[in-house]
Amino acid sequence: MAISRKQKQIMAFPFTKYDALICDGAIRSGKTSFMMLAFIDDAMRRYNNQRFGICGKTVDSTVKNIIAPYLGLSYAKRKYRLQWKRSDKTLIVSDGKKENIFEVFGGKDESSFMLIQGRTLAGVLIDEVALQPRSFVEQALSRCSVDGSKLWFNCNPDAPKHWFNEEWIKKAKERNALHLHFMLEDNPSLAQRIIDRYKSMYTGVFYQRYILGEWCVAEGLVYSFGETNITDEIPANGEYYISIDYGTINPFSAGLWCVLGDKATRIKEVYYNSRKEGSMRTDSEYVNMVLKLAEGYNVRKVIVDPSAASFIEALRRTHKFSVLTANNSVLDGIRRTSVCLQNGNIKIHRSCVDSIAEFGLYRWDEKATTDTVIKENDHAMDDIRYFVNTILRYKVKGVDKN
Numbered sequence: 376m377a378i379s380r381k382q383k384q385i386m387a388f389p390f391t392k393y394d395a396l397i398c399d400g401a402i403r404s405g406k407t408s409f410m411m412l413a414f415i416d417d418a419m420r421r422y423n424n425q426r427f428g429i430c431g432k433t434v435d436s437t438v439k440n441i442i443a444p445y446l447g448l449s450y451a452k453r454k455y456r457l458q459w460k461r462s463d464k465t466l467i468v469s470d471g472k473k474e475n476i477f478e479v480f481g482g483k484d485e486s487s488f489m490l491i492q493g494r495t496l497a498g499v500l501i502d503e504v505a506l507q508p509r510s511f512v513e514q515a516l517s518r519c520s521v522d523g524s525k526l527w528f529n530c531n532p533d534a535p536k537h538w539f540n541e542e543w544i545k546k547a548k549e550r551n552a553l554h555l556h557f558m559l560e561d562n563p564s565l566a567q568r569i570i571d572r573y574k575s576m577y578t579g580v581f582y583q584r585y586i587l588g589e590w591c592v593a594e595g596l597v598y599s600f601g602e603t604n605i606t607d608e609i610p611a612n613g614e615y616y617i618s619i620d621y622g623t624i625n626p627f628s629a630g631l632w633c634v635l636g637d638k639a640t641r642i643k644e645v646y647y648n649s650r651k652e653g654s655m656r657t658d659s660e661y662v663n664m665v666l667k668l669a670e671g672y673n674v675r676k677v678i679v680d681p682s683a684a685s686f687i688e689a690l691r692r693t694h695k696f697s698v699l700t701a702n703n704s705v706l707d708g709i710r711r712t713s714v715c716l717q718n719g720n721i722k723i724h725r726s727c728v729d730s731i732a733e734f735g736l737y738r739w740d741e742k743a744t745t746d747t748v749i750k751e752n753d754h755a756m757d758d759i760r761y762f763v764n765t766i767l768r769y770k771v772k773g774v775d776k777n
């Protein structure tokens with residue numbers, strides 16, 4: 376196995392004067408895998424009968440992303456006896472003379488938080504630390520009371536004002552932490568073809584963070600949208616969907632999509648702004664608008680803003696459509712939509728003037744400390760995001776990180 380220079384620095388970290396190691400940077404750049412390997416080796420060399428923490432976003436994701444790959448590593452199997460106890464979420468590692476326990480915790484699992492409060496640990500590895508609640512990370516660190524215990528962190532970058540950047544990366548020196556920055560090239564196992572594929576999966580701020588590994592602000596327009604995203608053609612056939620962002624005082628936006636393979640065209644839309652029109656519409660009036668939008672098309676599914684309970688019910692009562700509540704994960708949805716726009720998986724018909732206008736207005740909130748969009752001119756933007764998050768992402772290859 377070829378090992379990069381950065382990865383060798385991970386292996387050498389236990390032999391330095393540093394108390395903590397921080398590896399940040401690009402996705403798939405070889406951080407987690409080598410950190411886990413070096414973490415276990417260091418624990419087995421220096422301790423016996425101690426307990427360690429391995430923390431990820433959730434217990435399940437940590438088992439899948441860290442424990443399972445480690446159990447399959449011939450390097451580890453040759454060196455140790457490994458026992459994974461699924462019910463206790465512990466990995467027992469022994470080398471014949473020494474034995475240590477590595478317990479898995481998930482920062483987003485409430486029960487894990489309670490559990491870690493009662494532990495005394497001789498070291499922790501925190502994977503994807505920027506995605507974890509700060510309170511959980513601090514709790515985990517405060518449990519490391521055994522003499523000589525070291526802290527191991529890794530993550531992809533986020534906003535510059537993110538607490539982990541402010542409190543750890545910028546203060547690495549005063550916290551006596553070794554900071555290693557990873558790029559895709561630091562993983563010797565990635566072929567150029569794979570690197571190119573990863574690069575095509577991100578745009579804008581997500582490209583800067585996940586590919587270039589920079590802690591940077593989400594600023595300016597959310598989407599880079601232009602003439603290439605607009606079409607004058609309406610596909611002759613395909614599967615039809617409608618996506619809806621509901622509003623009574625705020626605008627109501629609905630788009631009709633034609634999907635062929637991994638390409639989606641927004642062929643028609645309706646947009647009702649009660650403030651501008653001077654009167655509010657009822658749910659049944661909105662239902663009629665949707666029925667009119669669907670006229671002449673065999674619409675498979677209607678994807679609706681999950682908070683619009685009464686409208687969803689009214690739409691279901693027509694027995695005309697299968698109605699789905701949308702996946703409303705904002706940042707993932709924006710990331711996926713950006714890629715679909717860039718790679719030509721989404722086209723907007725020139726007649727859809729309200730969504731075209733919003734693409735030119737929808738902005739990040741630069742004053743916010745975390746990634747936040749300004750909640751204005753976001754109605755068609757939301758219905759498009761619902762469509763991508765709930766339908767299109769399953770039709771387009773490479774939209775998701777893993």
Ligand SMILES: Nc1ncnc2c1ncn2[C@@H]1O[C@H](COP(=O)(O)OP(=O)(O)OP(=O)(O)O)[C@@H](O)[C@H]1O
Nearest residue numbers: 376377378401402403404405406407408409562564
């Ligand atoms: N030196 C190497 N030799 C062979 N395979 C490697 C090497 N380094 C990393 N890999 C493999 O490359 C993949 C990505 O590595 P890893 O999961 O450590 O990256 P990461 O930086 O943690 O990524 P992410 O930020 O996406 O979590 C893994 O499958 C890992 O086993």
Ligand SMILES: [Mg+2]
Nearest residue numbers: 406407408502
């Ligand atoms: Mg990782």
